[in-house]
Amino acid sequence: MCDQTFLVNVFGSCDKCFKQRALRPVFKKSQQLSYCSTCAEIMATEGLHENETLASLKSEAEKVQKKKAKRHCFVLHQVAERVEALGQFVMKTRRTLKGHGNKVLCMDWCKDKRRIVSSSQVCHEHAVTMPCTWVMACAYAPSGCAIACGGLDNKCSVYPLTFDKNENMAAKKKSVAMHTNYLSACSFTNSDMQILTASGDGTCALWDVESGQLLQSFHGHGADVLCLDLAPSETGNTFVSGGCDKKAMVWDMRSGQCVQAFETHESDINSVRYYPSGDAFASGSDDATCRLYDLRADREVAIYSKESIIFGASSVDFSLSGRLLFAGYNDYTINVWDVLKGSRVSILFGHENRVSTLRVSPDGTAFCSGSWDHTLRVRGMVFCFPVCERREDG
Amino acid sequence: MAAGPAPPPGRLRAQMPHLRKMERVVVSMQDPDQGVKMRSQRLLVTVIPHAVTGSDVVQWLAQKFCVSEEEALHLGAVLVQHGYIYPLRDPRSLMLRPDETPYRFQTPYFWTSTLWPAAELDYAIYLAKKNIRKRGTLVDYEKDCYDRLHKKINHAWDLVLMQAREQLRAAKQRRKGDRLVIACQEQTYWLVNRPPPGAPNVLEQGPGRGSCAASRVLMTKSADFYKREIEYFRKALGRTRVKSSICLEAYLSFCGQRGPHDPLVSGCLPSNPWISDDDAYWVMNAPTVAAPTKLRVERWGFSFRELLEDPVGRAHFMDFLGKEFSGENLSFWEACEELRYGAQAQVPTLVDAVYEQFLAPGAARWVNIDSRTMEQTLEGLHQPHRYVLDDAQLHIYMLMKKDSYPRFLKSDMYKGLLAEAGIPLGTKRRVFPFMWRPRHSSPSPALLPTPVEPTAACGLGGGDGVA
Numbered sequence: 031m032c033d034q035t036f037l038v039n040v041f042g043s044c045d046k047c048f049k050q051r052a053l054r055p056v057f058k059k060s061q062q063l064s065y066c067s068t069c070a071e072i073m074a075t076e077g078l079h080e081n082e083t084l085a086s087l088k089s090e091a092e093k094v095q096k097k098k099a100k101r102h103c104f105v106l107h108q109v110a111e112r113v114e115a116l117g118q119f120v121m122k123t124r125r126t127l128k129g130h131g132n133k134v135l136c137m138d139w140c141k142d143k144r145r146i147v148s149s150s151q152v153c154h155e156h157a158v159t160m161p162c163t164w165v166m167a168c169a170y171a172p173s174g175c176a177i178a179c180g181g182l183d184n185k186c187s188v189y190p191l192t193f194d195k196n197e198n199m200a201a202k203k204k205s206v207a208m209h210t211n212y213l214s215a216c217s218f219t220n221s222d223m224q225i226l227t228a229s230g231d232g233t234c235a236l237w238d239v240e241s242g243q244l245l246q247s248f249h250g251h252g253a254d255v256l257c258l259d260l261a262p263s264e265t266g267n268t269f270v271s272g273g274c275d276k277k278a279m280v281w282d283m284r285s286g287q288c289v290q291a292f293e294t295h296e297s298d299i300n301s302v303r304y305y306p307s308g309d310a311f312a313s314g315s316d317d318a319t320c321r322l323y324d325l326r327a328d329r330e331v332a333i334y335s336k337e338s339i340i341f342g343a344s345s346v347d348f349s350l351s352g353r354l355l356f357a358g359y360n361d362y363t364i365n366v367w368d369v370l371k372g373s374r375v376s377i378l379f380g381h382e383n384r385v386s387t388l389r390v391s392p393d394g395t396a397f398c399s400g401s402w403d404h405t406l407r408v409r410g411m412v413f414c415f416p417v418c419e420r421r422e423d424g
Numbered sequence: 425m426a427a428g429p430a431p432p433p434g435r436l437r438a439q440m441p442h443l444r445k446m447e448r449v450v451v452s453m454q455d456p457d458q459g460v461k462m463r464s465q466r467l468l469v470t471v472i473p474h475a476v477t478g479s480d481v482v483q484w485l486a487q488k489f490c491v492s493e494e495e496a497l498h499l500g501a502v503l504v505q506h507g508y509i510y511p512l513r514d515p516r517s518l519m520l521r522p523d524e525t526p527y528r529f530q531t532p533y534f535w536t537s538t539l540w541p542a543a544e545l546d547y548a549i550y551l552a553k554k555n556i557r558k559r560g561t562l563v564d565y566e567k568d569c570y571d572r573l574h575k576k577i578n579h580a581w582d583l584v585l586m587q588a589r590e591q592l593r594a595a596k597q598r599r600k601g602d603r604l605v606i607a608c609q610e611q612t613y614w615l616v617n618r619p620p621p622g623a624p625n626v627l628e629q630g631p632g633r634g635s636c637a638a639s640r641v642l643m644t645k646s647a648d649f650y651k652r653e654i655e656y657f658r659k660a661l662g663r664t665r666v667k668s669s670i671c672l673e674a675y676l677s678f679c680g681q682r683g684p685h686d687p688l689v690s691g692c693l694p695s696n697p698w699i700s701d702d703d704a705y706w707v708m709n710a711p712t713v714a715a716p717t718k719l720r721v722e723r724w725g726f727s728f729r730e731l732l733e734d735p736v737g738r739a740h741f742m743d744f745l746g747k748e749f750s751g752e753n754l755s756f757w758e759a760c761e762e763l764r765y766g767a768q769a770q771v772p773t774l775v776d777a778v779y780e781q782f783l784a785p786g787a788a789r790w791v792n793i794d795s796r797t798m799e800q801t802l803e804g805l806h807q808p809h810r811y812v813l814d815d816a817q818l819h820i821y822m823l824m825k826k827d828s829y830p831r832f833l834k835s836d837m838y839k840g841l842l843a844e845a846g847i848p849l850g851t852k853r854r855v856f857p858f859m860w861r862p863r864h865s866s867p868s869p870a871l872l873p874t875p876v877e878p879t880a881a882c883g884l885g886g887g888d889g890v891a
Contacts (some may be wrong), residue, residue: 091657223766309674340446
């Protein structure tokens with residue numbers, strides 16, 4: 031007895047020629063149609079000029095792509111050889127927050143450096159019951175007076191925070207974003223009045239909180255967008271997003287155009303985070319590696335991986351100086367990487383299920399990790415042994 | 425388990441790259457030369473070949489990957505939890521013990537990636553076999569599942585019982601050792617795919633993911649697509665890039681400069697509030713504080729952005745600009761920021777206000793922008809949108825950055841601030857762990873009408889989540 035998978039052919043009338051044929055799904059300007067194979071072939075060759083064939087265009091595209099890829103470049107750890115190695119870190123869990131009845135999916139720090147909002151099915155501290163099941167994204171407003179969250183309900187809702195026991199928080203909620211698939215990430219821009227969202231429908235969008243109006247949408251990912259991060263730049267105009275199509279794309283918020291794209295990961299990108307100077311960003315992926323991409327050099331400059339790390343990284347964040355990269359993995363551990371040297375500084379245990387979210391506090395004194403084991407742990411550095419002899423982790 | 429229709433087995437492998445990697449590790453562990461030492465294990469009267477001890481597994485992993493024993497133990501435990509290695513003696517609990525406990529490697533037939541998703545029918549047959557072989561061996565949750573399946577596949581129940589009996593009969597004809605091994609393998613497989621209540625479900629995946637239709641469809645690559653690709657790569661080639669050696673050097677200097685300011689790398693004075701439960705650090709570094717610390721004042725010299733982002737720094741800079749009679753530049757910049765990040769409905773009013781105050785000829789606080797930018801801005805004001813002042817804002821920002829900011833850093837005012845700022849003394853670390861201070865929650869920003877100077881009575885924000 032063995033299993034075989036068969037391709038199911040859909041028969042029906044083609045959307046173009048209306049003949050009864052075996053149909054294939056085809057996308058035209060983000061709209062799905064069903065074409066028969068002849069019409070699909072015709073569509074593929076539309077727009078060709080004389081002396082052009084699909085094959086010639088394809089080879090030209092590949093040639094230009096190769097030219098772009100072939101540039102002799104250094105990698106970060108080569109340049110960083112002369113930097114003094116970090117010592118041995120001892121990080122201890124200082125707070126364990128248990129209050130969720132379910133997996134913690136996402137968390138964010140408040141600008142006051144002490145409060146956090148986290149989501150699963152119930153939001154922390156101000157208990158808000160959401161009508162949907164999984165709340166996959168949450169964010170604190172810069173003023174600390176509101177939170178935004180969303181998930182499988184395809185929406186992002188903003189809740190003003192109140193301590194009045196009589197007030198029902200859910201009553202004051204404002205539905206801001208509407209997507210056609212689940213919401214995977216959300217973030218306030220510099221103020222309480224704009225929200226940037228990423229969704230499983232492959233797009234990101236910028237919304238005005240007050241009116242719920244869509245200000246800008248960003249198309250370009252070929253699959254679900256899983257994460258985003260705003261750039262800490264002076265002009266404050268770009269953000270990066272990562273998705274299931276293994277691409278990380280940098281967008282211009284004003285025009286909605288993709289400015290740069292990076293495609294070196296081998297699997298879904300779960301998390302992206304900017305380097306504190308804004309000139310680079312790190313990404314964590316299901317292929318068990320974290321990578322650093324430089325925006326000015328337009329390429330990947332470092333890979334953080336180890337043979338013994340098999341599970342995907344679900345969440346990454348930098349310390350304040352950008353020297354340390356914290357990454358939470360699906361094998362319940364957190365690895366701390368030396369960004370410059372590319373080596374692992376330490377591995378932290380403690381969680382009993384996969385680490386789903388990890389953020390360093392705004393003033394860099396501690397970092398918090400949330401996990402599917404229903405807890406959040408806040409860890410700080412207790413002390414650091416100066417380096418005399420490094421045994422392993424080269 | 426998984427929401428939505430189950431994807432075909434090949435898809436799981438592609439979606440979960442860690443399964444493939446685990447399989448590779450397990451295969452290399454079974455290598456006759458380089459793998460873990462195999463031995464024959466005696467269980468009561470039977471001898472089972474190709475068994476390994478827990479401690480050998482841990483040692484091998486520690487050596488192969490050059491990691492600590494703790495990490496090797498963790499990795500081994502993960503392999504056991506996913507059913508790639510199973511315990512011979514106590515097959516109920518999938519745990520790795522780093523001692524003489526015997527383990528064996530799961531046969532590839534039962535690997536998660538081969539036989540997924542587990543079929544309900546197979547589970548029913550398995551439970552029926554257990555039930556028939558010896559009444560009362562089914563544990564509580566298994567009994568519940570059995571009853572539920574009985575109701576669900578009632579129509580095919582005869583088939584289930586018949587299959588179960590067949591398999592038991594075939595098993596009787598095998599040697600005792602083989603029978604034991606196959607039973608263990610099957611039990612491990614079902615422990616992974618149908619975990620008992622309380623045990624973590626390792627095969628559980630997050631919701632959604634891959635439900636976007638675009639990911640499953642092979643794009644028919646049209647001429648349009650290739651043309652766009654060519655254009656994109658040509659633009660990328662033509663884009664001004666910085667030499668990577670320069671970029672990489674920039675990281676070294678950035679990290680070197682910020683290292684002493686990073687609490688997680690260099691610690692912080694007087695003490696890290698999370699470690700010592702003393703929030704003096706937060707009080708001293710509050711957003712608006714009369715006497716900023718030395719490190720903080722130093723940071724204002726790192727970049728213009730750092731100065732502006734710090735409310736105290738910005739206030740001092742505003743004072744400095746006031747002395748130079750160019751304070752309107754900063755105010756203009758702030759007003760533009762408010763426009764950019766403000767509510768959509770407020771855009772027209774804000775634009776008008778900015779025009780009246782800063783741009784109109786003869787305005788009270790007229791900003792000095794070059795004529796071309798001014799012309800373009802005034803043109804754009806006819807159709808106000810939130811980015812209409814971007815060019816003017818950038819011009820003023822650059823002016824401040826290139827001109828006023830360097831002078832500020834060289835000024836007596838800044839030098840004075842730097843000299844006045846103090847370095848807090850480090851507090852002694854507590855030796856006795858049971859002498860902890862009670863923690864108080866800090867007031868939430870949502871409660872405060874305006875940013876408030878924190879008082880000494882402000883306790884530590886613990887936010888213990890027990891609601």
